[in-house]
Amino acid sequence: xxxxxxxxxxxxxxxxxxxxxxxxxxxxxxxxxxxxxxxxxxxxxxxxxxxxxxxxxxxxxxxxxxxxxxxxxxxxxxxxxxxxxxxxxxxxxxxxxxxxxxxxxxxxxxxxxxxxxxxxxxxxxxxxxxxxxxxxxxxxxxxxxxxxxxxxxxxxxxxxxxxxxxxxxxxxxxxxxxxxxxxxxxxxxxxxxxxxxxxxxxxxxxxxxxxxxxxxxxxxxxxxxxxxxxxxxxxxxxxxxxxxxxxxxxxxxxxxxxxxxxxxxxxxxxxxxxxxxxxxxxxxxxxxxxxxxxxxxxxxxxxxxxxxxxxxxxxxxxxxxxxxxxxxxxxxxxxxxxxxxxxxxxxxxxxxxxxxxxxxxxxxxxxxxxxxxxxxxxxxxxxxxxxxxxxxxxxxxxxxxxxxxxxxxxxxxxxxxxxxxxxxxxxxxxxxxxxxxxxxxxxxxxxxxxxxxxxxxxxxxxxxxxxxxxxxxxxxxxxxxxxxxxxxxxxxxxxxxxxxxxxxxxxxxxxxxxxxxxxxxxxxxxxxxxxxxxxxxxxxxxxxxxxxxxxxxxxxxx
Amino acid sequence: xxxxxxxxxxxxxxxxxxxxxxxxxxxxxxxxxxxxxxxxxxxxxxxxxxxxxxxxxxxxxxxxxxxxxxxxxxxxxxxxxxxxxxxxxxxxxxxxxxxxxxxxxxxxxxxxxxxxxxxxxxxxxxxxxxxxxxxxxxxxxxxxxxxxxxxxxxxxxxxxxxxxxxxxxxxxxxxxxxxxxxxxxxxxxxxxxxxxxxxxxxxxxxxxxxxxxxxxxxxxxxxxxxxxxxxxxxxxxxxxxxxxxxxxxxxxxxxxxxxxxxxxxxxxxxxxxxxxxxxxxxxxxxxxxxxxxxxxxxxxxxxxxx
Numbered sequence: 064x065x066x067x068x069x070x071x072x073x074x075x076x077x078x079x080x081x082x083x084x085x086x087x088x089x090x091x092x093x094x095x096x097x098x099x100x101x102x103x104x105x106x107x108x109x110x111x112x113x114x115x116x117x118x119x120x121x122x123x124x125x126x127x128x129x130x131x132x133x134x135x136x137x138x139x140x141x142x143x144x145x146x147x148x149x150x151x152x153x154x155x156x157x158x159x160x161x162x163x164x165x166x167x168x169x170x171x172x173x174x175x176x177x178x179x180x181x182x183x184x185x186x187x188x189x190x191x192x193x194x195x196x197x198x199x200x201x202x203x204x205x206x207x208x209x210x211x212x213x214x215x216x217x218x219x220x221x222x223x224x225x226x227x228x229x230x231x232x233x234x235x236x237x238x239x240x241x242x243x244x245x246x247x248x249x250x251x252x253x254x255x256x257x258x259x260x261x262x263x264x265x266x267x268x269x270x271x272x273x274x275x276x277x278x279x280x281x282x283x284x285x286x287x288x289x290x291x292x293x294x295x296x297x298x299x300x301x302x303x304x305x306x307x308x309x310x311x312x313x314x315x316x317x318x319x320x321x322x323x324x325x326x327x328x329x330x331x332x333x334x335x336x337x338x339x340x341x342x343x344x345x346x347x348x349x350x351x352x353x354x355x356x357x358x359x360x361x362x363x364x365x366x367x368x369x370x371x372x373x374x375x376x377x378x379x380x381x382x383x384x385x386x387x388x389x390x391x392x393x394x395x396x397x398x399x400x401x402x403x404x405x406x407x408x409x410x411x412x413x414x415x416x417x418x419x420x421x422x423x424x425x426x427x428x429x430x431x432x433x434x435x436x437x438x439x440x441x442x443x444x445x446x447x448x449x450x451x452x453x454x455x456x457x458x459x460x461x462x463x464x465x466x467x468x469x470x471x472x473x474x475x476x477x478x479x480x481x482x483x484x485x486x487x488x489x490x491x492x493x494x495x496x497x498x499x500x501x502x503x504x505x506x507x508x509x510x511x512x513x514x515x516x517x518x519x520x521x522x523x524x525x526x527x528x529x530x531x532x533x534x535x536x537x538x539x540x541x542x543x544x545x546x547x548x549x550x551x552x553x554x555x556x557x558x559x560x561x562x563x564x565x566x567x568x569x570x571x572x573x574x575x576x577x578x579x580x581x582x583x584x585x586x587x588x589x590x591x592x593x594x595x596x597x598x599x600x601x602x603x604x605x606x607x608x609x610x611x612x613x614x615x616x617x618x619x620x621x
Numbered sequence: 622x623x624x625x626x627x628x629x630x631x632x633x634x635x636x637x638x639x640x641x642x643x644x645x646x647x648x649x650x651x652x653x654x655x656x657x658x659x660x661x662x663x664x665x666x667x668x669x670x671x672x673x674x675x676x677x678x679x680x681x682x683x684x685x686x687x688x689x690x691x692x693x694x695x696x697x698x699x700x701x702x703x704x705x706x707x708x709x710x711x712x713x714x715x716x717x718x719x720x721x722x723x724x725x726x727x728x729x730x731x732x733x734x735x736x737x738x739x740x741x742x743x744x745x746x747x748x749x750x751x752x753x754x755x756x757x758x759x760x761x762x763x764x765x766x767x768x769x770x771x772x773x774x775x776x777x778x779x780x781x782x783x784x785x786x787x788x789x790x791x792x793x794x795x796x797x798x799x800x801x802x803x804x805x806x807x808x809x810x811x812x813x814x815x816x817x818x819x820x821x822x823x824x825x826x827x828x829x830x831x832x833x834x835x836x837x838x839x840x841x842x843x844x845x846x847x848x849x850x851x852x853x854x855x856x857x858x859x860x861x862x863x864x865x866x867x868x869x870x871x872x873x874x875x876x877x878x879x880x881x882x883x884x885x886x887x888x889x890x891x892x893x894x895x896x897x898x899x900x901x902x903x904x905x906x907x908x909x910x911x912x913x914x915x916x917x918x919x920x921x922x923x924x925x926x927x
Contacts, residue, residue: 347888347907348895355827355858357888359914387796398896400862404798405830413796450765 085425085459086473086500086512088480094511095162096131098152100485102506103139103176104442106267108260109253111198111226112139113269113440115418115485115505117179117561120492121191123169124210127601127617128156129490129565131501133509134177134195140253142176142199151177151195156492158620160513170212175199179486179561183232183241185219185285187534196227196245196561198253221283221291226251229310231557233321234533235298236340237586240285241533244300246307246325249275261446268441272328277304280325280333299342305330309365309420311558313376314540315349316397319584321538321555324351326362326380336397350399351378351391360386364420364487364560368431369551370406371465376553379408381417381435381560384451388412388420388435388458390467407467408433408460415455416440419487419560423498427517427571429550430462434472436484436502436560454481457502457510472512483507490565494601496522496619498569503562518621521572521598527554528614530606531587535566538586543570544579572598650676651683658690666690681710685717692724700724708737715741715750723753731760748777752784755791764795782812790821798825816845820852827855832862843872850880854889861893869893877906884913 091098102112116134123130131154137144144150150172154162166172171193179196186192190206201223204212216222226248232241249272256275260268280300283291295301300323309326316322320337324346327333331352335342346352353359361383367376375393382388387409391399403409415437422431437455444451456479460467472480486503493499497514504510523543527536539554550570556563570578578596585591585606592610596602602613650673657666667690673683688703704724708717718737725734735757741750755770771788778784789804802825808818823838839856846852857872873890880886887910894903 347891348900348903350892353888356854357885357910385794385796402830404828409828410796410798448762450763 084473085470085514085516087515088473089160089511089513091508091511094160095157095164096152096154096509096511097164098133098135098154099148099508100133100135100503100506101148102136103149104506105139107139107254108256108267108269109139110249110251110256110270110272110275111176111178111253112136113442113505114178114228114248115438115483115561116177116503117229117419117486117559117563118488118501118503118509119180119182119193119556119563120488120490120501120565121182121556121563122156122565123153123191123193123206124155125190125208126156128158128494129492129567130154130156131162131488131492132171132180132182132193133503134180134197134486134561135173136506137176139176142253144172144174147172159493160511165210169210170214171204173197173202175202178227179229180563181230181232181243182556182563182566183537184534185232185241185243186289187240187529189534191535194221194230194232194243196223196230198226198251200224201227201230201245215289219289219291220293223247223281225278227281228308229557229561231310231312231323231555231563232535232537233312233323233555233557234285234538234586235282235321235323235337235342236284237320237532237538237588238285238287239529239531239533239587240287241535241537242285243281243283243291244310244312244323245281245283246310247278247280248272248308248328249306250278251275260443266443266446268443268447272306272330277306277327277330279304280307280323298340299344300335303333303344305333307333308363309380309558309560311365311367311378312538312555313367313378313553314538315367315376315378315393317375317540319540319586319588321586324365324367324378326365327359328361328363329359331359332362332365332380345397349397350394350401354386354389355401358386360389361416362389363416363418364435364558366420366422366558367553368422370422370431370433370462372430372548372550374549374551376551377422379420379422379433381412381420381437384414384416384439386413388417388433390433406465411460411467411469412458415458417458418485419502419562421487421489421500421559421564423489424462424569424571425459425498425514425516426461427497427520427522427569427573429545429548429571429573430464432462433460433467434458434487434489434500435460436482436487438483438485438505442483442506452481454483456481457484480510482510485560486562487559488562488564491524491567491569494524494617494620496524496569496599496601496621498565517571521575522619523570523572523578523596523598524601524619525554525568525570525581526601526603527566527568527583528603528605529585529587531589532585532606536583536585536606537566540584541568541570542582542584544581545570545572545577546575546579567601650680651686654683654686654690658686658693661693663690663693667694679710681707681714681717684710685720688724689720697728701728715744715747719750719753722757726753726757726760729760731757735761746777748774748781748784751777752781752787755784755787759787759791759794764791767791768795780811782808782815785811786815786818789818793821793825798828801825814845816842816849819845820849820855823852823859824855827859827862830862832859835859836863836865848879850876850883850886853879854886857889857893861896866893866897870897882913884910887913 119132176198193204259270305327323335325333334346364381390403419436435458500512603615654669670687685707692700722737751774758767793801805818805822819842826835836859853876860869876886891906
């Protein structure tokens with residue numbers, strides 16, 4: 064272990080380990096959220112019905128409070144949102160976990176069978192736009208800035224096709240405009256799938272992806288004029304076909320160029336290494352493609368964070384039951400090793416089918432923890448496995464000095480939170496400096512988890528505004544020096560499963576009272592430094608070269 | 622052929638406890654054949670038994686033993702017919718029922734095995750029966766239930782290597798690695814040459830990041846069954862983590878040599894070569910892996926008893 068990491072581990076080990084209650088599950092109806100995902104299932108067991116959908120947390124109206132967006136299914140086999148129960152839904156945050164449905168006014172109900180969502184300000188106008196992926200076609204919704212959105216899909220040229228799942232905004236060529244990468248799942252046509260399950264008993268069940276052909280990703284380059292160009296092939300993403308489900312943008316080698324990690328279901332995971340705007344797929348040689356013993360697992364959600372405090376981002380991928388969540392530790396030199404067993408992740412995740420996954424510091428002790436939303440793909444799994452259920456517990460693993468320990472999501476005495484979990488997004492919904500969680504369920508109501516952990520721990524939150532870089536500052540590397548320890552992260556809402564998280568960066572500080580120095584390496588090449596940032600504030604930072612001060616500081620609401 | 626022999630050796634190992642009862646249900650004609658069977662003289666046993674049933678078509682003990690003999694020789698259909706015939710004639714025979722269920726379970730006819738064993742589910746106090754039910758539940762992916770049955774079996778026969786291993790493997794399958802490792806260790810205390818326990822323990826240690834001990838266990842496993850490819854693959858993994866690149870390369874090559882149709886072996890070889898900076902050679906191996914993977918979804922089990 065590098066000396067720095069050892070030092071940091073020693074420093075943090077003095078922190079209290081008692082974790083009485085991590086989250087409180089807030090009744091969505093009490094919060095004003097009436098959304099219920101509908102998969103349109105008719106009994107024909109079309110595969111799209113079991114994949115669920117994503118959710119997003121972002122401040123769409125720039126009022127300082129993060130709002131929530133949910134993607135919904137459609138009727139099957141028509142694939143039409145033929146009534147309002149199939150609408151995607153946008154909830155405006157009124158504060159204190161109260162939301163109001165603004166879907167109709169905003170014009171974001173959508174069409175077609177929705178899957179995932181990506182959020183980013185593609186036109187750098189200061190308002191977050193929405194990209195909804197789906198089965199058949201995708202939709203780009205431009206935020207007009209007045210509470211309404213305009214469907215600009217056709218003009219932008221990003222409708223895609225096939226079965227799109229996760230997507231992410233990324234300025235892959237560092238030209239100051241957010242481009243768009245889209246993962247796609249299998250090649251599938253509704254109404255033509257084989258009979259899967261136990262035909263003799265009349266148990267028709269959802270098929271495995273092996274029955275179908277895989278798909279390639281899509282990469283759209285932002286032309287800076289409201290249009291995009293499909294550069295999948297010329298950028299090096301074409302021709303590689305997998306059953307893509309999760310996408311995480313992360314600069315794995317710290318060269319300033321954002322790389323793309325794709326979690327894939329029973330085909331190999333991909334790692335597209337960015338070489339100055341051209342990609343080379345190195346997942347297999349980097350050790351990410353397969354399990355250590357060469358098995359292509361059922362990758363669903365994916366996220367990245369520096370879990371062992373060595374300055375390099377590590378990667379977690381949620382997998383199927385009896386596979387366990389993978390935790391690929393970055394060894395440097397474009398090489399990873401799955402240390403899930405060694406670090407305590409394998410065992411607790413082993414019995415479950417994992418989907419949404421985030422690595423985030425829920426208790427603000429300075430170490431990124433792991434949460435996985437589980438739920439089986441077969442709604443009739445109990446027919447085949449008496450010890451399995453469709454709904455499965457949400458898994459929360461506390462990062463205890465580099466090793467992960469399961470902790471109750473909602474208090475030691477509470478019943479395990481069992482869901483048919485799919486999408487999972489994190490965000491500070493109350494501007495408290497603590498990260499809350501939204502989990503979408505397949506064919507069910509979402510779950511809101513209000514963060515109660517780390518109330519006596521400190522943190523800061525960063526909202527970046529790019530000037531030379533893309534306005535969201537996506538891809539900016541953040542290095543915060545706290546009590547002699549350097550905490551590293553990157554600005555991106557990407558990761559998890561078909562979801563998009565609050566792009567603000569929350570830095571857990573333990574008991575430290577200030578960040579000694581904060582270094583931001585923007586995608587434009589701008590290097591910015593801020594010093595002596597006190598704990599307890601949301602800082603708005605505009606891109607500037609050299610030493611600077613935050614543009615604004617707003618105290619946490621606690 | 623070696624694999625087939627190993628497979629049937631495992632079947633006989635499982636049947637051995639109930640074989641002692643074979644012959645109790647009928648005449649004495651089969652006594653000599655039984656001795657031949659237990660000495661693995663299957664052809665001679667078969668000839669003997671065919672003589673017995675030709676002389677007395679109601680010699681059910683001989684039909685039973687003939688079924689077991691044919692099973693040992695790989696004649697699945699013949700074996701099944703004879704075992705079913707014997708049980709049909711003596712449906713109250715616990716031993717015949719268990720033998721048929723074992724045969725069916727071992728041949729992947731899990732639902733039929735489960736059906737055959739149903740009349741015995743209420744009975745208790747038989748470690749072999751409990752272990753068999755545990756085995757069937759494992760094949761049905763009902764691991765938690767299997768654990769209950771194996772634990773029951775263990776209460777009656779605490780030193781049964783077979784049951785200890787199967788219980789360990791069941792815990793392994795549900796992700797309780799600590800209990801699995803303890804049980805594998807218990808097996809190895811009783812029988813240091815129990816290959817599967819040695820291999821599985823090595824795999825567990827590898828997962829837990831104890832690469833040195835994993836290497837030790839896997840090296841010992843490779844000496845017990847040098848023909849088994851997955852041992853060499855995992856050994857290569859452990860050696861690579863230990864920084865023993867050349868040893869890892871040799872082990873990976875052996876894995877490929879012994880298991881040339883398993884894409885995972887090429888993956889390991891490619892990984893080692895990548896680590897050694899031999900990118901071109903690595904890519905060649907990884908390409909083979911991709912091709913093999915595209916042509917087949919099924920992967921061989923890691924141990925002969927999985």
